């Protein structure tokens with residue numbers, strides 16, 4: 057199996073790290089700084105996990121991680137250490153007219169949406185676009201005095217469903233369906249999503265916004281970051297090593313891979329998403345909430361297509377390039393990642409939640425055809441000008457089984473149990489963060505796991 061570098065390190069490592077996503081790579085870096093020897097086992101033939109760029113497409117479209125906020129201290133530090141260039145992209149998101157809402161075949165600006173008879177939002181929210189309302193209500197009406205205590209058992213009684221929370225804000229079922237379930241920010245629908253996790257997310261966003269409004273991405277594609285970080289790791293990073301079993305004994309913990317290789321070390325840090333860990337045999341078995349979480353934690357289905365336009369049909373029809381639709385097309389998002397930020401380098405068409413599962417049941421070529429046909433139907437000026445290049449599904453990815461993790465109502469305290477070490481096995485990964493989210497949260501969780509390994 058391929059290795060990132062020639063095997064320089066003979067003998068047993070001090071720590072085996074499972075997974076070469078950002079949390080596994082950060083764990084490796086920190087342990088090596090403390091003088092420990094590590095080996096990383098990665099199932100895929102690449103590093104980066106949920107950081108994935110289409111390097112052969114214009115504008116380097118991102119299938120995973122998009123950007124860091126100005127307050128991402130760990131992420132920015134890692135980029136500097138790796139020697140990759142971060143560029144401000146936040147302003148690019150805001151160039152051009154805002155996306156329009158499409159209900160059925162009707163395109164609407166914000167003003168038109170506010171007057172639309174079929175708008176199911178309460179009077180005071182009529183001019184809020186469907187994709188904005190949930191975030192706005194959580195931001196305005198959060199119940200926690202201190203959001204950093206979102207997983208504190210003392211607050212567990214507040215962990216009703218997002219659906220119940222939104223009902224409490226005066227939203228009807230039809231309004232919740234439109235504002236959340238057609239394209240959920242987290243999870244599959246508002247019934248299955250923890251309201252306290254939404255408050256955690258909101259608190260983190262507010263903290264990041266207080267640090268500055270910039271959004272930073274790696275120039276030339278975010279995937280350069282994990283690749284550069286991996287190059288700085290001294291220990292072996294073994295690719296194509298799918299972990300299938302973990303056996304803990306007094307003499308050490310042995311990890312078994314699908315290719316028949318096995319590795320033993322005194323300590324293991326496991327960064328696998330629980331959706332992947334549930335396919336690994338662990339002996340002795342995990343128990344309690346940790347076992348339940350490995351079996352059940354939710355991961356959000358997100359699927360995407362990257363499309364390009366031969367000529368700017370949006371200049372022809374005068375409508376906004378971006379489209380938020382209530383139908384099978386999902387959300388069409390213009391990308392401006394060329395040298396000139398005004399140029400649209402392509403579009404990411406995204407389905408979240410149930411729509412992603414719907415797309416995933418279709419043949420990928422059929423999804424691409426459907427997307428092109430639907431854009432042409434809604435915008436005749438686009439006829440013959442749109443080409444769909446790539447279809448990508450996180451739910452179908454064997455080593456993810458979904459995009460980011462999400463908690464169901466009543467699971468807000470799970471994170472405390474999920475993050476506990478089990479014998480000599482320690483855990484990190486995006487799902488175990490308690491004070492940051494996304495990439496920054498994945499790195500935060502690595503720091504906790506490393507401190508545990510060091511016995512600090």
Ligand SMILES: Cc1cc2nc3c(=O)[nH]c(=O)nc-3n(C[C@H](O)[C@H](O)[C@H](O)COP(=O)(O)OP(=O)(O)OC[C@H]3O[C@@H](n4cnc5c(N)ncnc54)[C@H](O)[C@@H]3O)c2cc1C
Pocket residue numbers: 074075076077078079080097098099100103104105106107119120121122123124297298299300327328329332333336358450455456459460484485486487493494495496498
């Ligand atoms: C579409 C999308 C957009 C995002 N946008 C943002 C954003 O804008 N900002 C932000 O902060 N975050 C964003 N994120 C989240 C961010 O990308 C993740 O939080 C972070 O990359 C997760 O890192 P991780 O190390 O926890 O997990 P992963 O990256 O999933 O790493 C886990 C690794 O384990 C490997 N693995 C799995 N199973 C096995 C096995 N059996 N054996 C060996 N190895 C295995 C996987 O291949 C993978 O490399 C986004 C994610 C997605 C998918």
